[in-house]
Amino acid sequence: MRLTIPVAKVLAALLVEPEAPRYGLDLMRLTGLPSGTLYPVLHRLQDAGWLAADWEDVDPVAAGRPARRYYRLTGEGIRSARLALAELRALVPSERAGGADPAGAPAW
């Protein structure tokens, strides 16, 4: 898995609450990524087995909206993402390591 900045942002957002299912708009809000960048990243992560996608079990009539597709890190994804982000963090110069994330993504 090539760790680009968008990939790192998505992983960081998912790692905040690894067990929480996230849908596309939710992840766009958390990462600040546009949809055209986010969805390819999500599919790359699925291809790598780091991310699982499941359809929401909801009655569209009762809920008044279509079912969403939720994403969640797999066990392997959690381990690999933590390791990859730790390696990435180790590469960041020390004066910036403690600073705020420029994209406003959750701290990782």
Next chain:
Amino acid sequence: MTRRVAALLLRVAVRRWPAELRADLAREWAAELHELARTGRRWGMLRFAASLAAGRAATPLTDRAGSRRLGRTAGVLLLAPPACVAVLALAGVVMGLTHGWLEMRVPWATAAQLPTWSALTALLGVALALVVARAARRTVRVGALPTALGVVLPIAATVTATLALFAGRGGSRVWESAPGLLLWLALLTAALWAAGALARRGRVRAAWLAGLLGALVAADAAVILAVVTSIPATAPVADGLPPDSVDRISAPLRLFTCWTDSSFGLPRPTGWERFLITDRVLVEPMFHLAGTPYALAYAIAAARPAPAAVPGPESVPAPA
């Protein structure tokens, strides 16, 4: 109006993704668009759809997935025929060891040689087929004829290389096998084509039946041709010894004779004829036995219809 434009942009966007992902993506993005519309975010809808329509990341994704599939396909199709040769050699070695152990203990040790080799080859061939069929689910999906050719051409290349190797080591009659092998490859291509075409229509059982029958006919015809072109039907009797000929009447049974060294209780082929047949064609029928299971398994597995795009039972509960 905004929603219609956004929906149009999403239709454009979804076409840029691999075909097998489109239904899911369209459904997913429609749900997101609905959420944006429900909360009155008109510009958000347009930005969401336009970004997907204009984004360039989907193409490399397709390329990467396609490259991986292509690499996997080439790997499976190129490695399987040498694996068949290895299967044949391994079964032969085990047969030799078994015969060596049995010959001082039981009187039927020699009679068991060919059946042992055939059984081991078939067993290992089926094991190879299981591995190949599993790999075939994630290979490039093309038409039934290209798939059949993709299976058969690497077999032809492997056979040619193997024959060339033996010819280079002084095997004077090696190339006499060529007509029979060419006929086998041609008929096997037809059998795989038919099986693949049936599997593509979802008729998997019929595909297996047609493929197995076709492959048997291909192998039998190849053995018949090899015997007919090298052993005459009649020959003069000399010094009271049986003639060096094989009566044509037993022709359809020759493949099974080669596998079992048996006449199945029939008067033909006689014991001497069986010796002549297996002396002339020994390895080829075994190679057919080793290669047919995987070839058929690949042709059918690769031609099966793609799984439905809309997911089934896996779902997550709606978060509060």
